[in-house]
Structure formats: C-alpha cells, structure tokens
Amino acid sequence: MTNATMTRPDRTAGTPSPPVSLAGIPFGRLLRVEWRKATDTRAARWLLILVAASTVGMMLAPVLAPAKIDQTYSSYLGFAGVGLSILLPVVSILTLTSEWSQRTVLTTFTQEPRRSRVINAKVAVSLLLAAAAVVFGGLVTAAGLGAAAASGRELDANLNLGVVLGYLLYVLLNVLMGVALGALFHNSAAAIALSFALPAAFAVLGYAVSSLAEWIDSSTTFEWVLQGEWSGHLPQITVSVAVWVAIPLAAGLFRTLRREIN
Numbered sequence: 001m002t003n004a005t006m007t008r009p010d011r012t013a014g015t016p017s018p019p020v021s022l023a024g025i026p027f028g029r030l031l032r033v034e035w036r037k038a039t040d041t042r043a044a045r046w047l048l049i050l051v052a053a054s055t056v057g058m059m060l061a062p063v064l065a066p067a068k069i070d071q072t073y074s075s076y077l078g079f080a081g082v083g084l085s086i087l088l089p090v091v092s093i094l095t096l097t098s099e100w101s102q103r104t105v106l107t108t109f110t111q112e113p114r115r116s117r118v119i120n121a122k123v124a125v126s127l128l129l130a131a132a133a134v135v136f137g138g139l140v141t142a143a144g145l146g147a148a149a150a151s152g153r154e155l156d157a158n159l160n161l162g163v164v165l166g167y168l169l170y171v172l173l174n175v176l177m178g179v180a181l182g183a184l185f186h187n188s189a190a191a192i193a194l195s196f197a198l199p200a201a202f203a204v205l206g207y208a209v210s211s212l213a214e215w216i217d218s219s220t221t222f223e224w225v226l227q228g229e230w231s232g233h234l235p236q237i238t239v240s241v242a243v244w245v246a247i248p249l250a251a252g253l254f255r256t257l258r259r260e261i262n
Contacts, residue, residue, distance in 0.1 A: 058083030080137035089178030096182025162228035183252025
C-alpha cells in the first residue's frame with residue numbers, strides 16, 4: 001500500500017507572489033469617484049439645481065428694479081456672485097462630510113489608506129465645482145445684461161480686472177469656507193447649520209463691537225473682495241480669510257488625518 005503525500009510548493013523556488021503596488025489608486029480615478037459622489041446623487045442634483053435657480057433669481061433683482069439698483073456691469077456680476085454663494089458652500093460641505101455621515105468612511109479609507117489623497121481629491125472636486133459655478137454665473141450675468149440692454153436702459157460698462165478677480169475670489173472663498181467646515185465637523189447637519197449661524201453670529205458681534213466688524217465679519221470683508229475694494233482693506237481681508245478659511249481648514253485636515261475610524 002502506497003501512502004500519497006502532499007507537498008506545498010516552495011514560494012522561494014517557485015513562481016513569486018504578485019508584487020504589491022505602492023502607487024495606490026490613480027489620482028484621476030479618485031477624482032472621478034469623488035466627482036460622482038458630489039454630483040451624482042439625488043440630494044446633490046437638487047442642490048445644484050437650487051444653486052442655479054438662486055443665481056438666476058438674484059439676477060432678476062437688477063433687471064426688474066432698475067430704479068433701485070445700480071445699472072452697471074459690476075453690479076450685475078456681484079448679484080451673480082451672491083446667488084452662487086448661498087448654497088454652493090453646502091455642496092462643498094457635503095463633499096467633505098458624506099463619508100462620515102453615510103458611514104462609508106471605512107470602505108473609502110480601506111480602498112485608499114492614504115487619507116491625504118482622498119482629501120485632496122475632495123478639495124479638487126470642490127474647486128472644480130467652484131470653477132464651473134463661476135462660468136455659469138458669468139453666463140447668467142451676460143444674459144441679465146442682455147435683457148437689460150434690450151429694454152433700452154443704459155448700462156455702465158465698468159468691468160475691470162479687479163472686479164473680475166474679486167468675483168472669482170469671492171466664489172472661491174465661500175466654497176473653501178464650506179470645505180473647511182465640512183472637514184472640521186465631519187457632520188453634514190452640524191456643518192451646514194454652522195455655515196449659516198456662525199457668520200450671522202459674528203456679524204451681530206461685529207455690529208455690537210464696531211472695531212471688530214472689519215476683521216471678523218465675513219459678510220463685510222468678503223463684500224470688499226466681491227467689489228474689488230482692496231485698497232485700505234487688505235489687512236482686514238487677510239485676517240478674515242485666516243479666521244474663516246485657513247485656520248478651520250488646517251484644523252479640519254489635521255482632524256481628518258488623525259481621527260480613528262470606528
């Protein structure tokens with residue numbers, strides 16, 4: 001009787017194991033995934049529709065009330081910027097909080113353990129949405145100016161590089177403020193509520209202590225950015241950007257990188 005014996009193949013002598021890729025998921029793929037998360041859900045689509053609707057709605061103000069609102073190119077562009085800033089930061093908040101609120105963070109960070117790459121993809125998507133919103137706001141402004149001109153009114157073509165740059169930065173700063181709050185709080189409801197409550201609270205504080213208004217009230221400092229009024233206001237704008245964007249964003253990124261996943 002012959003006993004059959006089984007021997008394990010020697011991995012050192014046989015075919016080597018497949019090499020482990022150190023490159024991870026390509027950043028382009030991460031970007032596409034995060035773009036779909038930010039735009040391809042029912043909530044995101046409705047939010048983006050509301051962003052567009054609020055921008056168009058704000059543009060109706062100078063078109064329909066020419067006697068009360070300055071009929072200038074920069075005024076129309078400013079209304080477009082304000083319309084975009086109402087709900088667009090909410091989209092960027094959800095981009096940063098969706099993983100934690102929907103409890104998919106374990107899956108995401110298992111697929112890509114380097115959290116910084118995921119965060120970079122989310123921030124990049126928020127900036128791409130801001131860029132698309134800026135273009136959309138420009139088109140809405142052009143349509144509003146066209147409608148105003150068709151009605152026979154005179155418009156002051158006072159656009160310059162400073163005003164256009166201010167419009168771009170205004171939208172970008174509002175989006176980054178949403179990114180910062182989302183990264184800091186990891187909770188959609190809390191971050192969205194605070195995105196509306198905190199600026200209002202600081203505005204009241206600035207009203208009570210007038211010397212602080214020019215430094216911590218984002219509605220004041222960001223308005224200067226939107227209007228391109230940099231002269232004499234650059235220190236206040238810098239402090240406000242640090243308070244509302246830079247510091248919370250840095251703290252939020254640190255927390256995201258260090259937080260334990262349950």
